[in-house]
Amino acid sequence: MVNLKIREIKPFVPAKDVECSKRFYQLIGFELVSEFGDIAYFKLGACSFLLQDFYKPVHSNNFMMHLLVEDAQHWYEHIQTLNLTEEFDTKVTELVVQPWGMLEFCVTDPSGVLWRIAENK
Helix, strand or coil, X not given: CCCCCXXXXXXXXXXXXXXXXXXXXXXXXXXXXXXECCEEEEEECCEEEEEECCCCHHHHCCCEEEEECCCHHHHHHHHHHCCHHHHHCCCECCCEECCCCEEEEEEECCCCCEEEEEEEC
């Protein structure tokens, strides 16, 4: 029998300024687990990603992550307390119920990567 079980998937998230992005992700709650060369490994619970020292505006401004959470309201309140827009010149949208039934808001990281943080309703 063929074993096609998946253990993990880790996207490579681009960073314009790696040090700034590392601070950003640690501030919002991700743990910096390790670094090797131009790659930093971040984790929060069972979710993880690799931050890479790579930046092309057309790539970063079209890169999107979807973070499915248990409580989008609590995430939204947490993000609001961090003053990300002032400290990192990023954007945070309003928390809305989408037509497809998810409660969600978006956060743009310092490199232009869009994070959609949502919960199923």
